[in-house]
Amino acid sequence: MKDFLRDQLLQALAALQRNGSVPADIPTAFVIERTRSKDHGDFAANAALLMSKAAGMKPRDLAQALVAALPASSQVAKVDIAGPGFINFFLSPAAYRAEVRTILALGAACGRTGSGEGRKAQIEFVSANPTGPLHVGHGRGAAVGDCLARLLQATGWDVTREFYYNDAGQQIANLALSTQARARGIGPDDAGWPADGYRGDYITDVAQAYMAGETVHADGQDVTGAKDPDDLDALRRFAVAALRREQDLDLRAFGVEFDVYYLESSLYTDGKVEETVQQLIAAGHTYEQDGALWLRTTEFGDDKDRVMRKAQGGYTYFLPDIAYHVTKWQRGFGRVINEQGADHHSTVMRVRAGLQALDIGIPKGWPEYVLHQMVTVMRDGEEVKLSKRAGSYVTLRDLIDEVGRDATRWFLAARKSDSQLTFDIDLARTRNRENPVYYVQYTHARICRVREKFAEQGWTWNRDNGLAALERLDTAYDQDMMAAIARFPEIVEIAARNLEPHLVATYLTELAAAFHTWYDNSHILVEDADLRDARFALAEAARSVVANGLDLLGVSAPESM
């Protein structure tokens, strides 16, 4: 509809230019947006405001001229000029009805567009190292990352979900040592406990499984415990597999699945790291100093140069990072989005700088980043900091067990990722209007219940009859409801474009409010079959939008609650 109205205005403008009342070469940038208030119609355009100077006319005069030149349309009932020179469009009832028909016809496809044109996009998220259960921060990453993937898929991108992890560095060495200590019966406060060891109870479970010779399956491999506490390498392999498996179980419980798991160690064994170093040297952006090899990242906006190869040998972490991103580029991902915690924001500049230094045609702003801020968990008005299993942090599993998958996903994705997030466990468990998840899901359940009631009354919903009788829906409630569902495709497009999944949650809450108001004032199961079928057609369209919106968030749409 926005595009249609834009086109109408451009036609009007062209007409004015032809008859000479407006210069032919003025810039035509303007915005058409949903109005905030019904008094201003359905859509407003600021064209006259923005172009008045170039046109040499007062905004309201220009608006007047544009409106007079607008082509006639059955979609538009009325056009007003308001305020400083806004052009307000009031849609016709026919246009509203057409929206309902479209939504019902599209069903599950409603809200989907082809703007991505099937291009390849990769979203890397979670990417937790296998040193412990996933914490709430990872949960936020999982929720936001997965919603981004769903949004991009809905807008026509060919999306790959990828999880990158380090299976060989210092943290993993600490994991092996911690597991070894537990296998020998040494606790975190005993003599002989490794410095920087992982203190959580889960290490004990891993050690016991290792000593019992259990087999764990993770990332396509079976690893069996060697039962030998002296074999550090076997301990490491087993512990990594055990924790990867545990993380996968958490992610599955959260409804998140990855297409690719990428191991940092493979970058070394495949020679990608060494290859990247040689390319950077050849590109001329490196130098040696104090026995180390440096990359001149300052040439690409960094505030200081970075060491690539340490004086003692070995690479710093950011070199495999660059090599890894080169593989993403080589795998044909013209678009890559990295979803990470904001505590890693300093790597953004460095990764991009390293990729620019390679001079292999990677665009400057590639990859894109979505960073999320910290999560604090509250219960009974107090911050929750510990979990039994992990000790020092609250795990994603804790939240899922306590409030369920749907509420966890909703709350972790429903806030702007730029903002710190307070996860209120009590609110998430509430089953009433206060809790947006239940409020929205309740919309869906209520509509499903009406469908059952049809049968109980001995009626069946005649869809075609309902669509034919849509003009019976002539109240202000009907109109508001139709306007609310018609916004959905725009919301999906904006949320995908801005990489802001929370917009979907905000919209769904507003939609649910609109529905409940409509529902309370529009009894569906009336004797008049035309009216009954028409009303349920609108309800069914709303149900479809709610279901599709919830699906974008990875939240279920229950038929009863």
Next chain:
RNA sequence: GCGCCCGUAGCUCAGCUGGAUAGAGUACCGCCCUCCGAAGGCGGUGGUCGGGGGUUCGAAUCCCUCCGGGCGCGCCA
């Protein structure tokens, strides 16, 4: 000290990349079930958009500055 993010009703948060009188929920005060789920709906009270400058027809939104809070500033990952 430097960089990034945040500051909107008592509380939790929206505000569609500059638009019209700043919106929801909650809390507080009222009202609505012989009727499809009251797990709901309708009113009312509540704001110097952290402070101060600037840019322009127009600023919660953009720029500068200050104040608060968070996160980063390793030859750790």
